[in-house]
Amino acid sequence: MAATCDFQLPLVAGDLLRGGGVGRYVVQDVLSGRELPPAVAAFRAAFRAQGALAVLQHFDTMYSLLHNFQAVAPALREDALELMMQVASRHSNELPAILGDSGLSHADLSAHLSALKMNCYVLTGLLEAFEKQTSKNGLVEVDPGGKNRAKGSESSWEEEREPLLRLLNQLLQLDLRRLWGGVVEEDFVNLVTGVCYRILENPTIGHQKYRATRDAVTHLLATALTHYDHLFSATLKITQMLQHSEHVAPVFVRAVTVWATEYGLKSIVGELLREIGQKNPQDLSRDTSGVKGYATFITELAEQNPALVLSNMSVLLRHLDGESYVMRNAILAAMTEVLLQVLNGDQLEEVARGTRDHFLSMLQAHICDINGFVRSRVLQLFTRIVQGKALPLTQFQSVVSLAVGRLQDRSVVVVKNAIQLLAAFLSNNPFSCKVIPTTVLRVCLQAEYLQRVTAPAITPEEEWEAMLPEVRAAVEQLLPLQEEEDEVLEVEETAEEGSANHEDSPCDNSSLAIEEVAPKEQPQEQAQTELVKQEMLVQYLQDAYNFSVKITEALSLVSKLMYENSVSVVQEAIEFFVTVSRFGVPQALLGVRRMLPLIWSKEPAVKEAVLNAYRQLYLSPNGNSERARAQNLVHSLSLIVVDASLGTIQCLEEMISEFVQKDEIKPAVIQLLWERFTEKLQCSPLERRAAVMLLGLMARGKPEIVGSNLDVLVTVGLSEKACEDYCLAQEVCNTISKLPALERNKGPFRLPQDHMLFGYLTEAVSKGFVQPSGDWIPFMEAAITLIYQLAEGADEISARILQVCSQKVLDKLQEASPSRVSGASSLPTFLLLHLVSLVGQVALQQVAYLEVSVSAELRRRRILKEEQKTKKFDSSTRNETTMEEELGLVGASADDTEAELIHSICETELLDGKWVCLFFKNSLRAAAALTLGKLCMISSEFCDSHLRLLFTMMEKSSLPDVRSNLIIAAGDLAIRFPNLVEPWTPHLYARLRDPCKSVRQTAGVVMTHLILKDMVKVKGQVSEMATLLIDPEETIAGVAQNFFSELSNKGNAIYNLLPDMISRLSDPECGVDEESFRTIMKHLFSYITKDKQTESLVEKLCQRFRTARNERQYRDLSHCLTLLPISERGLHKLQDNFDCFADKLQDPAVYSCFQAVLVRFRRVPSKPENKAELIHSICETELLDGKWGSAKEHRFCLQ
DSSP states (O other), rough: GGGGGGGOOOSSGGGGSSSSTTTBOOOOOOTTTTTTTHHHHHHHHHHHHHHHGHHHHHHHHHHHHHHHHHGOOHHHHHHHHHHHHHHHHHHHHHHHHHHTTTTTTHHHHHHHHHHHHEEEEEEHHHHHHHHHHHHHHHHHHHHHTTOOOTHHHHHHHHHHHHHHHHHHHHHHOOOOOHHTSSSHHHHHHHHHHHHHHHHHHHTTSSGGGGHHHHHHHHHHHHHHHHHOOHHHHHHHHHHHHHHHHHHHHHHHHHHHHHHHHHSSSSSHHHHHHHHHHHOOOOHHOOOOHHHHHHHHHHHHHHHHOOHHHHHHGGGGGOOOOOOHHHHHHHHHHHHHHHHHHHOSOOOOHHHHHHHHHHHHHHHHHGGGSHHHHHHHHHHHHHHHHHTTTOOBGGGGGHHHHHHGGGGSSSHHHHHHHHHHHHHHHHTTTTTTSOOOOHHHHHHHHHHHHHHHHOOOOHHHHHHHHHHHHHHHHHHHHHSSSSHHHHHHHHHHHHHHHHHHTTTTTTTOOOOOOOOOOOSSHHHHHHHHHHHHHHHHHHHHHHHHHHHHHHHHHHHHHHHHHHHHHHHHHHHHHHHHHHHHHTTOOOTHHHHHTTGGGGGGGHHHHHHHHHHHHHHHHHHSOOOSSSSHHHHHHHHHHOOOOOTTOOHHHHHHHHHHHHHHHHHHHHEEEEEEEEHHHHTTTTHHHHHHHHHHHHHHHHHHTTHHHTTTTEEEHHHHHHSSSGGGGGHHHHHHHHTTGGGGGGGGSSSSBBTTTTTTHHHHHHHHHHHHHEEETHHHHHHHHHHHHHHHHHBBTHHHHHHHHHHHHHHHHHHHHHSSTTTTTOOOGGGGGHHHHHHHHHHHHHHHHHHHHIIIIIHHHHHHHHHHHHHHHHHHHHHHHOOOOOHHTTTTTHHHOOOOOHHHHHHHHHHTOOSSSSOOOOSHHHHHHHHHHHHHHHHHOOOOOHHHHHHHHHHHHHHSSSHHHHHHHHHHHHHHHHHSSHHGGGGGHHHHHHHHGGGGGHHHHHHHHHHHHHHTTTTTOOEEEHHHHHHHGSSSSHHHHHHHHHHHHHHHTSTHHHHHHHHHHHHHOOOOOTSSSSHHHHHHHHHHHTTTTHHHHHHHHHHHHHEEEEEEEEOOHHHHHHHOHTTTTHHHHHHHHHHHHHHGGGGGGGOOOOOOOOHHHHHHTTTTSHHHHHHHHHHHIOOOOOOOOIOOOOHHHHHHHHO
């Protein structure tokens, strides 16, 4: 009976248990797990006897196995699967002959059709059941408590799954239409393809180990698409799966690629993209998870099939105006792939060129997209376009301008990618292998333009000869002489090639020279050709000039980004300057030096980026031999240090010591430096000085570089010739000062008094004392510092130097005319200047020697004595400790005793007599002021008695150097004697408004250190530091920005100071103008980020309205409220304090600020009903209650 019934594919498995009409197959009996093994065996026997049609009598057995799959033993499952594959395989082999037999009866065809359906139903059912079981076991395997039980079964199933899919594909490849008498029923096709889609829903299907399964599914679906009109169903199913399963996007991209290339099914690409394009953009903006699958599919499909995507791109463009930034990114990425792989080159047709320009215009428009992720992505895409040389020269300048504009973007990621894009422009610029300076380009451009306008009658060669001196003069200003001719000629040669392809050719600098062809045209044609060339050359030079201007503009912006808080932006800025340096841009050196202080960054990534930058720029020199490379390296480093500031030298020392410790600086470099210093190698005085400086910097990493050659340094650098070059002698002293690092773990390093070093130093200082040299004072200071650092009994050596120099002054006095009233006035100014400076330096170093070296030595000796004393007692005695020892008071008492000893020496023994003199020479005044500050460091009594003089000079001296020196001295005194200097703090703050910019900068740096070290009480006067934020000098403003940035890290410091600063700065009598006030407040309020601080400040600012005295202060206070990120609680505070500012709302400026507060509050992400209720409450209870009669209340409420 079963054989004569028609088998209908069920929608659900249970449909086969219910009668579906006359002549339809119905499962009669569902066997239990125990009954299945003999039933399967009977099916196997029937199959051997009857062939593939045996399934007609035994389908109930296989249905029962599917129904009880979980309860069936694994071995029986495997046997059933193997049996069904044999049945289906034999049926597949027999069907071609059966289908080709025209004499086959209708009953036989129906039997084979039912058998085919049954076989496919059971095979797909088994495939799904095994797939679910494997997925379930896979979850058990991932479980941390699992024991990897599923690993073997998973691998075996993978081996069986792929042949099963190939078997189904083999069945579908047959011409099955005769079995149905026409069109194959859709349910049968869906039965087979459905299992394919369910396999692809497995999240791990994209793994490499499942590649065979993916390929089998792809080919099976391709057969359904080719032979069974499955296109519409496949389109709907794929788009549905893309929406719900992001992982299938790459799988379907590979499948679609195979269908389009191997099976010619290109139409499915259009259908899929059209289906995605018809999605509602608003729905996609809400379905953030589903849109990712579409986006991935579009992006990867464009990478592999850009031509197919191009032909269907129009259906996707509507999503560029949608709210989903993910879709915008995907479509823009697809455009980029099309531009790189299809619309690239200079042989494009007119239509293709228009499409290319249209795509580029849309990409440029989205550089200013409202979403930061889109802006960032577009910059990345343009980087690829530039690197792929797919950007036409006609759009080169516009994209560069947009990239420079994005350097000021508020998004860190956008700024980072803008820097990368500019670096790509530099690396692929079409104008030259090096960026030609703007001065050279301007001269060339002017000359060529005049040549074009005046239509000269002379030959081009004569014109060039006439123009060459102007070009040569401009080149000599910026380029080395040996590169001059090549650089200028390169401009003209490159121009002809670049201009010839200016309209369409992408940027390509691979060939920058053209062969000069002898003209063969007639004179008139030749003149016309020359005119065209001239126009192209002018256009080329104009483009090159514009590009150079934009790069120069970008340099200044990127240099400021090196001190941003974002590590990634700083890294990109550093790498950008490395790229710019390689292209010979003159301004790049400023950025390279500006990055040096980042060597002290607390971020390891930033510090490593700086080290790598200098490695690339300086530690990888060109040269055929090690000696040549060493010479190039020494030359490059010498150029940096020879005119570097003290801060730059310190940064270089940190960096070079890192290189030396890692052996990145070769011995040949150190040997070459010694040869320069000892003049074994001919070099200039500057190069010799730079060699000593570099040796000193390297000695920080390896002190033995100096220690093993100390005699050479002393005899060569401090010999009788020291008087000829005090700068060299000073650098020698600085280099020798690195010696104590040799003994850093073995106690203090000292040399005996009779060491040759101190004899040479004493001789050099004494001899130079009577010589009018401007370099003697810095050398003397270095020499005295070195003596106190290295000498045993340094005070005795310094005393002898002072005695010798003082005697020379007395001798000069005796030689002076006895008719002079004042002997001092008859002395040369430089002699008094030297004497005063020497006294001040010795005094300062003596104090440091006592406070640091002597104090440390006393403590070290005391500890040694205590340790020796402790060893004499037995263990029982050592266990008896006094209360003072337990509390640790014994060592503290001893430390206090030693400190009192040092203090008494400073107070009573170092200073004696009167030290104040009046000088009239400017240089002498500056030196005397600095010496006075140093002498005040010795004794608190002396300091107290001279503080009034010191601060009076600081305020009233007409010499900026005097004021700067005294500010520095006052800063040191504030640390040494804080109680004495504290009453004079307002005078220090007053110097922040000094008319001289150098004095303001010095005052800013000193106050920054004092405030951050808590040596000065921070009050409302700190507003003077805030005024430096608007200083016209960029360096001074940078000092103020750094100060407030560091102060913001000290808890609630800025929050506590803000109200007082607002009051002082808004005071018209002693504050700043209104526009400057707003600039300052914008910067300060950026540090207020906590909700509690915001709420408290709202209340404090409202209360300040009561004490404000004029309209200017009303406006300033209301403006400050607009700078706060007001929350619901903050707005409640505003409502509670409405009475404080209600009467001030009549001022239009104040009123507009409160409007801005409400507008900003509406944009805060919170519950809309809460916002509306709160704003309505304020409007109803406060603004519309008739407290003041104006129509403004209604506007305030409604807007």
